[in-house]
Amino acid sequence: MSATLADVAAKAGVSRQTVSNAINTPRIVHPATLQRVMAAVDELGYAPNLHARRLRTSSARTIGIRLERHDDGIHGVLLDRFLHAVTEQAAGLDRHVLVFTADDADAEVAQIRSLSQRSLADAFVLTSTDHRDRRIDALAEAGIPFVAFGRPWDDGSAPHSWVDVDGRAGTREATDACLATGERVAFLGWPDGSGAGDERRGGWRDAMADAGLPADLDRAVEDDPAQAQAAAAELLAAGATSIVCASDTLALGAIGALSRADASVPVVGFDDTGVAAGLGFSSIDQNLGAVAAAVLELLHGEPAHRLVTPRLHRRANPRWGLPAQQSAAADGKDAS
Amino acid sequence: MSATLADVAAKAGVSRQTVSNAINTPRIVHPATLQRVMAAVDELGYAPNLHARRLRTSSARTIGIRLERHDDGIHGVLLDRFLHAVTEQAAGLDRHVLVFTADDADAEVAQIRSLSQRSLADAFVLTSTDHRDRRIDALAEAGIPFVAFGRPWDDGSAPHSWVDVDGRAGTREATDACLATGERVAFLGWPDGSGAGDERRGGWRDAMADAGLPADLDRAVEDDPAQAQAAAAELLAAGATSIVCASDTLALGAIGALSRADASVPVVGFDDTGVAAGLGFSSIDQNLGAVAAAVLELLHGEPAHRLVTPRLHRRANPRWGLPAQQSAAADGKDAS
DNA sequence: TCGATCCATTTGATCGTTCCAACGAACGTA
DNA sequence: TACGTTCGTTGGAACGATCAAATGGATCGA
Numbered sequence: 031m032s033a034t035l036a037d038v039a040a041k042a043g044v045s046r047q048t049v050s051n052a053i054n055t056p057r058i059v060h061p062a063t064l065q066r067v068m069a070a071v072d073e074l075g076y077a078p079n080l081h082a083r084r085l086r087t088s089s090a091r092t093i094g095i096r097l098e099r100h101d102d103g104i105h106g107v108l109l110d111r112f113l114h115a116v117t118e119q120a121a122g123l124d125r126h127v128l129v130f131t132a133d134d135a136d137a138e139v140a141q142i143r144s145l146s147q148r149s150l151a152d153a154f155v156l157t158s159t160d161h162r163d164r165r166i167d168a169l170a171e172a173g174i175p176f177v178a179f180g181r182p183w184d185d186g187s188a189p190h191s192w193v194d195v196d197g198r199a200g201t202r203e204a205t206d207a208c209l210a211t212g213e214r215v216a217f218l219g220w221p222d223g224s225g226a227g228d229e230r231r232g233g234w235r236d237a238m239a240d241a242g243l244p245a246d247l248d249r250a251v252e253d254d255p256a257q258a259q260a261a262a263a264e265l266l267a268a269g270a271t272s273i274v275c276a277s278d279t280l281a282l283g284a285i286g287a288l289s290r291a292d293a294s295v296p297v298v299g300f301d302d303t304g305v306a307a308g309l310g311f312s313s314i315d316q317n318l319g320a321v322a323a324a325v326l327e328l329l330h331g332e333p334a335h336r337l338v339t340p341r342l343h344r345r346a347n348p349r350w351g352l353p354a355q356q357s358a359a360a361d362g363k364d365a366s
Numbered sequence: 367m368s369a370t371l372a373d374v375a376a377k378a379g380v381s382r383q384t385v386s387n388a389i390n391t392p393r394i395v396h397p398a399t400l401q402r403v404m405a406a407v408d409e410l411g412y413a414p415n416l417h418a419r420r421l422r423t424s425s426a427r428t429i430g431i432r433l434e435r436h437d438d439g440i441h442g443v444l445l446d447r448f449l450h451a452v453t454e455q456a457a458g459l460d461r462h463v464l465v466f467t468a469d470d471a472d473a474e475v476a477q478i479r480s481l482s483q484r485s486l487a488d489a490f491v492l493t494s495t496d497h498r499d500r501r502i503d504a505l506a507e508a509g510i511p512f513v514a515f516g517r518p519w520d521d522g523s524a525p526h527s528w529v530d531v532d533g534r535a536g537t538r539e540a541t542d543a544c545l546a547t548g549e550r551v552a553f554l555g556w557p558d559g560s561g562a563g564d565e566r567r568g569g570w571r572d573a574m575a576d577a578g579l580p581a582d583l584d585r586a587v588e589d590d591p592a593q594a595q596a597a598a599a600e601l602l603a604a605g606a607t608s609i610v611c612a613s614d615t616l617a618l619g620a621i622g623a624l625s626r627a628d629a630s631v632p633v634v635g636f637d638d639t640g641v642a643a644g645l646g647f648s649s650i651d652q653n654l655g656a657v658a659a660a661v662l663e664l665l666h667g668e669p670a671h672r673l674v675t676p677r678l679h680r681r682a683n684p685r686w687g688l689p690a691q692q693s694a695a696a697d698g699k700d701a702s
Numbered sequence: 703t704c705g706a707t708c709c710a711t712t713t714g715a716t717c718g719t720t721c722c723a724a725c726g727a728a729c730g731t732a
Numbered sequence: 733t734a735c736g737t738t739c740g741t742t743g744g745a746a747c748g749a750t751c752a753a754a755t756g757g758a759t760c761g762a
Contacts, residue, residue: 371719419720421720422720423720
């Protein structure tokens, strides 16, 4: 059916091993031979049989990722984007991505063990890591390479590779942008105790403190538009000139409050989901492309970590958008 | 490292081939031998090396699916759910799922060709099929097994396997449910020309016609909450007692109109995304589990097709929800 | 001249499975 | 007794690549 190493070797008048070298370690074959071999490869449309290679080397060059069940929506979109970014960039590194499902953390570990043992995948990405994540210890103990997307909120575990988004830097940037439109920047977030949520609130506090302003307009509700709407109404009544939110879901609720109050106040969400694009409010883009790149970089090698800086995606909707950036730092400026 | 066929054979006192038979075609080995072999398998924790098997049989038992770039959000969530369902059910059939990305249809076909030739995946699922889809002819011609998620809206192509959701049945069910709360059921959909959109509008028209009511409250806008809100306001002004929408995005806009008008009117969306769950409006669930099952069923075999019936996910929010179902009949009861 | 070193290439073995042809034993039939 | 079938099992070859060791020439210093 398809051409094999031996076919190419015959055509180029060399041995199989030389063809193999030409493909895997070109620098050790003579330039003239290399050229001849490559010509034969092109002519025959040869592509190495990966099963044979994997059998021999017992490595798969494949990354395993669990697909989560996402009843909530927004979280799912993010993971989906992340998966897309990882897959796209993995292809550039000549790696494939195998997906699997699992009902809980233990089932996931079992799956990973199985996939790893059969060398169907030789490195894994853990998503949605939480407090005292069982998976981390299990994989570390089994010696299976992995990178976690999400920082370890406890520091009891053995050191492992992780990548996370610097939520604090994100809300700080959003708050700074909002400050340009008025001093009373409010924050609408989640109750204390969620690592990511606390970081996001911290960024707002930092920015307000640096500006010498009080961080008093602060509300905490569950990630639900109805609750957010009620809380946002209070913030507006208290004189908020803009609202920085811990998620697009909360921002959606805040915009509901704006609509009812007929107010015109910038709202900034977090995650830059389709909701933000649809309604036209600004949102903090987690920069998942950079996260994916960092994950791939850390997949092989000593434990290390990376903190990716998100960036504010400005949208200029007249009701709840942000005005164009004034300072001509990097990109184009417009009338203000 | 891991146990091999030869190890099991030695332990059970039989030849490699017998072990292979015990695993792949148990019926041809003697019951007593089978039991002895299986005991050895368990004891050694033997699992076949899939690379070796795939090399020998040149089949991968793996399904390839392209991950789409989804800037729009809602579409992405659906495909993500679908992917999850396929992966989960594929595992039950001892199959794996490999994902890949591609910038356009041609690139996707090229990728599929490559994956297929190297037998990294031996069957594929096409999503987001559109009018005169180039991919279908290309794959059919290349003899690569595939199933399309989405019916062929033109009938010019060669017959191929496809699975689709019966959108018409979905909006019909939604309309019937809405009729229980008032006669003036409106439809908020997309402009004519999109196959899926036309089907959804058709379901509403059918239900209204069966009930002997005029289908006059009908608006068509792009899939954008702002436009939807304006159109929904018109429908409310014209006396709509409920609004069936072609998507959750449109329903989101409709609810915005409700909020401003302080009206209390059932709204039904389509796709049952997180937005519907978050705001608490009813929505039509595409039943992607059933779609996935159908896809897997059709992946190997003669060209065939399946039309999956979606189901209405009722939510009883007081402002825009639906009352609990009155008739305890199973479902699919025609009004007349 | 001889031997050591290096470079480019080749040869044979191997990864773990399934395919293929052959095998002996048990059985029925002539 | 002899012969063809069927059943359960077996050993060797093959899938297509990489690994490890060996080969034959150049090149170079002693």
